[in-house]
Amino acid sequence: MQPGLKNIKRRRTFLSTFKGLCLRHATPDGYFKDAQNLSSDGYPTIAPRKARGVITECATVYAMYDHAKMCWVWESALFYGETMVGEVIPGKKQFASLGANVVIFPDKLLLNTEEMTLTSLENETSVVFAALYPCNRDGTTADGTDYTKIAAVGIGKGFKEGDSVHISGIGEAVPDGSYLVQGGTDDHIIIIHPLGGKTTVQSSITVSRKVPDLDFICALDNRIWGASSKTHTICACKLGDPTNWESFQGISTDAYQAIVPSPEPFTGAASDLGNVIFFKEEEIIRVYGNKPSNFQVTSYKMPGVEAGSSESIAFLESALFYKGLSGIYAYDGGIPECISAFLGDKRYKNARAGAVNGKYYVSMRDDESGEYALFVYDARSGAWYRESASEIRYFTRSGNELYMCASDGKTYSVNGGGLWYNKNEVISTRLFLKESRVDWHFETGLMTLSMPSRQYVSRLHVRFAMQENACLKIEIRFAEEAEWITFFEFDGVCAERTISIPVPTRRSDSAALRFSGTGDVTIFAIGKTFSEGSDV
Numbered sequence: 001m002q003p004g005l006k007n008i009k010r011r012r013t014f015l016s017t018f019k020g021l022c023l024r025h026a027t028p029d030g031y032f033k034d035a036q037n038l039s040s041d042g043y044p045t046i047a048p049r050k051a052r053g054v055i056t057e058c059a060t061v062y063a064m065y066d067h068a069k070m071c072w073v074w075e076s077a078l079f080y081g082e083t084m085v086g087e088v089i090p091g092k093k094q095f096a097s098l099g100a101n102v103v104i105f106p107d108k109l110l111l112n113t114e115e116m117t118l119t120s121l122e123n124e125t126s127v128v129f130a131a132l133y134p135c136n137r138d139g140t141t142a143d144g145t146d147y148t149k150i151a152a153v154g155i156g157k158g159f160k161e162g163d164s165v166h167i168s169g170i171g172e173a174v175p176d177g178s179y180l181v182q183g184g185t186d187d188h189i190i191i192i193h194p195l196g197g198k199t200t201v202q203s204s205i206t207v208s209r210k211v212p213d214l215d216f217i218c219a220l221d222n223r224i225w226g227a228s229s230k231t232h233t234i235c236a237c238k239l240g241d242p243t244n245w246e247s248f249q250g251i252s253t254d255a256y257q258a259i260v261p262s263p264e265p266f267t268g269a270a271s272d273l274g275n276v277i278f279f280k281e282e283e284i285i286r287v288y289g290n291k292p293s294n295f296q297v298t299s300y301k302m303p304g305v306e307a308g309s310s311e312s313i314a315f316l317e318s319a320l321f322y323k324g325l326s327g328i329y330a331y332d333g334g335i336p337e338c339i340s341a342f343l344g345d346k347r348y349k350n351a352r353a354g355a356v357n358g359k360y361y362v363s364m365r366d367d368e369s370g371e372y373a374l375f376v377y378d379a380r381s382g383a384w385y386r387e388s389a390s391e392i393r394y395f396t397r398s399g400n401e402l403y404m405c406a407s408d409g410k411t412y413s414v415n416g417g418g419l420w421y422n423k424n425e426v427i428s429t430r431l432f433l434k435e436s437r438v439d440w441h442f443e444t445g446l447m448t449l450s451m452p453s454r455q456y457v458s459r460l461h462v463r464f465a466m467q468e469n470a471c472l473k474i475e476i477r478f479a480e481e482a483e484w485i486t487f488f489e490f491d492g493v494c495a496e497r498t499i500s501i502p503v504p505t506r507r508s509d510s511a512a513l514r515f516s517g518t519g520d521v522t523i524f525a526i527g528k529t530f531s532e533g534s535d536v
């Protein structure tokens with residue numbers, strides 16, 4: 001009697017949901033131990049990210065801010081759309097808008113986008129001779145009133161009714177201090193102050209309207225808000241008037257100031273959750289109320305924004321996302337939730353971020369290697385991805401496009417959009433290009449076999465589709481070997497199909513797979529057949 005043949009035992013696994021990066025020590029099934037240039041657009045399938053738009057010669061574009069048109073700084077020129085509106089100090093900027101007006105810090109400038117004018121928020125005039133008259137509210141001379149008219153050539157230039165100004169140098173007739181401008185022209189101002197009679201002053205007189213030095217600004221409810229670490233204060237401008245920050249008359253339109261007790265420096269500001277929010281590294285400060293009489297400053301000991309990562313704050317899917325000391329957080333007004341556990345134990349700093357179409361893009365510096373990485377978080381699926389990029393200097397969203405200004409002197413648009421202005425109306429050397437094909441890869445975690453030394457992956461089943469000029473390569477690496485073994489390569493157009501591929505055999509208790517390629521390849525599912533080897 002002939003001996004019977006023993007059936008080879010087999011088992012199969014099937015994966016059809018790809019969950020993004022997991023850079024922890026152990027990589028669960030469905031996650032990637034390593035990956036680059038993939039996208040969640042087709043979740044739960046996996047495919048490369050979209051080809052980006054590439055805009056060259058952007059090294060001296062220092063800032064961009066989306067308003068009705070793009071507000072941007074090229075070298076020292078400030079543009080609004082295609083129109084140059086003035087000169088600024090080259091470098092990073094902070095912007096906030098009140099209707100048609102855009103406030104620019106640290107320059108303390110006001111851009112009026114209707115009149116296309118650029119003016120200083122501050123103002124100061126100095127004269128060496130002035131005549132003082134007791135007067136009525138309208139400036140007509142009258143004795144025994146509460147108003148004083150100060151007349152001198154140019155003394156009122158740049159001031160308007162309602163301005164809170166500091167006057168110095170007049171002497172006893174008008175002591176040095178703050179006064180409210182009641183009216184005037186370029187050559188006189190009217191203030192509330194009783195004057196015994198007409199007099200002249202020949203000393204140096206200064207009238208000034210100052211704006212505080214602010215580390216961070218934002219806008220809410222027709223006010224610009226700001227924070228100063230030097231003075232430990234948060235403040236707001238007069239209602240609708242970003243030129244006035246010291247108007248305190250006890251009315252609802254007043255400016256506002258409050259001292260924050262904690263000594264740590266501010267690290268960021270935002271207003272996307274319906275309140276003004278200021279951050280410190282381990283503190284979140286919210287301002288409630290709608291007028292100075294009921295403004296309430298409340299502080300919470302919670303994970304805030306890490307110092308140096310103020311530009312990581314971005315609003316997405318009803319929450320603020322930002323880089324804190326322990327990772328990336330999502331804050332919806334309750335307790336901030338750390339969402340970056342899947343990025344592993346590496347420490348990152350100097351984060352900058354932007355958000356568009358349900359995704360949070362964040363560029364961070366590896367604290368150990370000093371290299372920058374660009375991570376993408378899909379708020380809808382909860383998956384993390386990594387894309388190729390040099391250091392991103394800043395992000396700017398415009399509609400459904402997100403621009404990334406990189407340290408390589410180029411600006412990239414994540415969805416392939418072009419220039420943010422009409423190049424025929426702006427003299428420049430910028431050129432719009434588009435990536436042709438995207439190189440991508442992903443690596444699975446180690447597949448642990450249930451029966452050590454007798455299990456192996458015998459076949460791989462892949463369901464995929466490929467567009468023109470795309471290619472796909474599949475490799476395997478066994479635990480005891482350092483190099484990848486290629487066992488499948490394919491290029492050309494391919495409609496959705498499933499292939500079954502024999503896998504090189506090794507006796508091993510674990511193995512990992514690596515998929516890589518160029519161009520548009522969509523992978524729908526991956527199946528593996530495990531076979532049992534002999535006892536020999």
